[in-house]
Amino acid sequence: MKHYTSIEDIEDINSWIAEAKALKGSPLKHVELGKNKTIGLLFFNSSLRTRLSTQKAALNLGMNPIVMNVSGDAWGIEFGDGTVMNGNKAEHIKEAAAVVSQYCDIIAVRAFPTLTDKAKDESEQVMNAFKKYASVPIVNMESATGHPLQGLTDALTIAEHAKVDRPKVVLSWAPHIKALPHAVANSFIQAMQKMDVEFVIANPEGYDLNREITKETPVYHNQEEAFKDADFVYTKNWSSYEDYGKVNNTDPSWMITKDKIGKAKFMHCLPVRRNVVVEDAVLDTDSALVIEQANNRTYAAQLVLKKILENL
Numbered sequence: 001m002k003h004y005t006s007i008e009d010i011e012d013i014n015s016w017i018a019e020a021k022a023l024k025g026s027p028l029k030h031v032e033l034g035k036n037k038t039i040g041l042l043f044f045n046s047s048l049r050t051r052l053s054t055q056k057a058a059l060n061l062g063m064n065p066i067v068m069n070v071s072g073d074a075w076g077i078e079f080g081d082g083t084v085m086n087g088n089k090a091e092h093i094k095e096a097a098a099v100v101s102q103y104c105d106i107i108a109v110r111a112f113p114t115l116t117d118k119a120k121d122e123s124e125q126v127m128n129a130f131k132k133y134a135s136v137p138i139v140n141m142e143s144a145t146g147h148p149l150q151g152l153t154d155a156l157t158i159a160e161h162a163k164v165d166r167p168k169v170v171l172s173w174a175p176h177i178k179a180l181p182h183a184v185a186n187s188f189i190q191a192m193q194k195m196d197v198e199f200v201i202a203n204p205e206g207y208d209l210n211r212e213i214t215k216e217t218p219v220y221h222n223q224e225e226a227f228k229d230a231d232f233v234y235t236k237n238w239s240s241y242e243d244y245g246k247v248n249n250t251d252p253s254w255m256i257t258k259d260k261i262g263k264a265k266f267m268h269c270l271p272v273r274r275n276v277v278v279e280d281a282v283l284d285t286d287s288a289l290v291i292e293q294a295n296n297r298t299y300a301a302q303l304v305l306k307k308i309l310e311n312l
């Protein structure tokens with residue numbers, strides 16, 4: 001594998017899950033593989049889990065991670081082609097990506113969407129520019145439309161905790177005070193569509209996600225109906241896709257409660273706002289798999305880096 005920028009880069013999710021489980025069992029087995037190799041982690045946005053788990057994954061493979069908060073610390077980067085750079089951007093992505101490629105064998109990038117310009121967000125301008133102008137492999141640490149390290153993590157976590165052959169998995173929207181991206185939901189959907197699970201989505205009217213991603217997956221506008229017999233309830237807020245980036249609904253009746261999920265396991269990528277998205281009574285019991293998901297971020301990232309290193 002060269003780049004890992006989408007769930008579509010996973011050829012066979014079941015074999016990837018098996019490999020990730022093996023790495024989790026012996027994380028230092030391939031500590032020689034990344035010796036003298038450098039990974040650069042570039043963050044245009046905040047992060048706790050991705051920043052630490054991807055470094056941990058690199059260290060488990062013997063790599064040297066270097067990390068930079070690009071926004072604010074680096075020169076402002078221009079992405080437009082042919083732009084007259086007489087504004088506040090001092091450096092073009094053509095040089096920036098080429099320069100970072102001199103120091104790194106792999107570059108990982110986090111760059112959230114604008115949530116104001118749908119066409120720009122869907123063009124994945126930042127991720128695609130790094131792919132185009134860097135001379136080394138690129139890993140997506142959450143882009144405008146996808147968070148494939150999270151999606152792989154979530155597939156692994158469900159595989160580990162499934163008690164039946166074909167569990168029922170529900171992706172449910174929940175309220176939030178801010179406009180949030182679609183990336184986590186999109187990659188989760190794409191991962192579930194590759195797995196042998198019964199998968200449905202629950203969201204209020206006006207919050208349907210991109211049909212090119214949801215495809216044939218059933219979408220319920222009634223949460224209670226969707227949650228019937230669920231084994232896993234994966235929760236995420238996203239802003240409207242139809243009325244792009246808008247927060248038109250903060251209905252607290254969509255918050256996840258213990259009563260609603262019953263015996264189902266609760267999942268969330270984190271960070272999560274308690275008692276807005278989900279009540280304490282869910283997070284503070286064994287129903288919640290959120291810490292195990294965060295743990296699995298290391299092994300999902302380690303698997304991706306291992307596959308790239310093997311192909312360098």
Ligand SMILES: NCCC[C@H](NC(=O)CCC(=O)O)C(=O)O
Nearest residue numbers: 142178180181184269270271273
């Ligand atoms: N990487 C995991 C999620 C990141 C981001 N969440 C956030 O921005 C939450 C911010 C807040 O709660 O203020 C998202 O939804 O894509």
Ligand SMILES: NC(=O)OP(=O)(O)O
Nearest residue numbers: 047048049050269270
């Ligand atoms: N789940 C996740 O990506 O967390 P961070 O935003 O903290 O990296």
